[in-house]
Amino acid sequence: MDSPSIHMFFFKLKEVCYNQQLFAQARGKEGIHIKEHISPAKDNVILFPKTLDFYQIQLTVMLENERYGEAMELLRFLLQCQGQDERHYEEWQALLEWLEAAFPQYMNHGGGQGAGLDSYEHEEEPDEEEMKRQNVRAKLAEDQHYADKLLHTAMEEPLSEQTMLALEQLSYLEGSDIDDKLVGWLMQARLHPLLQFRVLQTLRKRGMQGTVQFKRGQEQVSVDMETVPLTPEEFPPQVAMVTERVAAQTEVQEPTLYYFAQELWSQFIMAIYGTEDYRSILDEDDTTIDIWAAALHQIVTESLTGSRNEEESRAMYEITDTMRFRFEQAYRSFRQFVSAGMQE
Structure with missing residues (x-):
């Protein structure tokens, strides 16, 4: 598990377009050749704007976590898609060529150019x-x-x-x-x-x-x-259910919000481990999961947009008036955690 740092979450929150900086850096690397015209493969794959945003975020995560083989494969996939601005293809190709030159050991990861997204696997380092x-x-x-x-x-x-x-x-x-x-x-x-x-x-x-x-x-x-969990997978399944509820509401329409919800939740769940709040999440109660998902959605929305629309978040997760007090308690827990992180 990566070093837990609420500061890193806020850094990512402020740098939503971090991947664009990477592309610009890659483009400026000496020795990179950008083709005058890059045509994606003839596969009839067209990315809608929200889907493109999602893949851009995924690419950023891969690069931040040094998953270079997966990043190369995702770039190859994106280069096969149609309907994007030409500059996107140039940026993807530039970054791919830079990664291939810098990390040739990962070039054949996942089965090559035609493998697609389904073949992603984590790069394993034997006996690490x-x-x-x-x-x-x-x-x-x-x-x-x-x-x-x-x-x-x-x-x-x-x-x-x-x-x-x-x-x-x-x-x-x-x-x-x-x-x-x-x-x-x-x-x-x-x-x-x-x-x-x-x-x-x-x-x-x-x-x-x-x-x-x-x-x-x-x-x-x-x-x-x-x-004590050593990996995200070792947490009880109820923990993942919260972000699954958020994903159902945001993954396609608001991928940026979903990405930051995952980031904040992973930090928050470690910070409250063993507390009364943590134990409440493990109650295996659908209502409790909905309450925490709604509060998570609300706090991330506020962090991204600066506006608060509690009624919309509550309606989205069917938080009734009888559940409102528990929702506000969960929201306060998030708010205290976020405020503490920003002050340090």
Whole structure:
């Protein structure tokens, strides 16, 4: 799982056209040849504007997560589609050629040019975890104080990507004293909820068992270490049901909103892990799922447009007057999380 950062969400929110910057950078790379005329393949595939927006967003996500093989295949697919402005084809071709030159090892990913979107698979790096483990232990062999240095970076230095990297490396080292120090830090320090969740993940990866109790804001939280999710897929299915409800309302007509709803939800669910709000989502109650989906839709709409139309969001998810109080509670939880992220 990527380093949890509410700051990254707001960066993405402000940079909706980030992919256009990438295209411009690719176009300006020395040695890139842009064909004078680029014709898509003769497949009768026509992208509507909203569909194009969706694929542009997907392309941005792939590039941000270094999924270069998938990005190349998506670009090849887009180049086969008809009916787009010529500059789009030039930008896609320029970016594809730059990616192929920079990352030739991914050029044959997914079966080549005609494979289409259905063949996407995550690029796998064999034994990546073991390689990381060996690398960290090699550093420990060279420096007997390496674990203490990692703990200092994580616990004493200002929060940054180095904090997350130190926690990741600590997950590969042995020693109960590391567990004790991380648990003590979790219990005694006032940590951002997303950092608390990353510490929990580190402890679980280290094999810690039992229950850990700590404060999340004003709430006392008790977490069973064996159940801490390490990937999005390890969260209970009710968590995914919330974004599925939002997808049903927005995926085609408002793909940008759906994209940011996914981003915010992934951050929020980590930040509330183990709390009363989190437990309420796991009630397996359709009404509860609708309430959280409506509140998520509402907060993202406000963030994107600056306007609030609560009645429209409530009607979309069939939030009745009897459900309104719970909807407003869920909305306040989102608002507090978003406000805290913007202030830090």
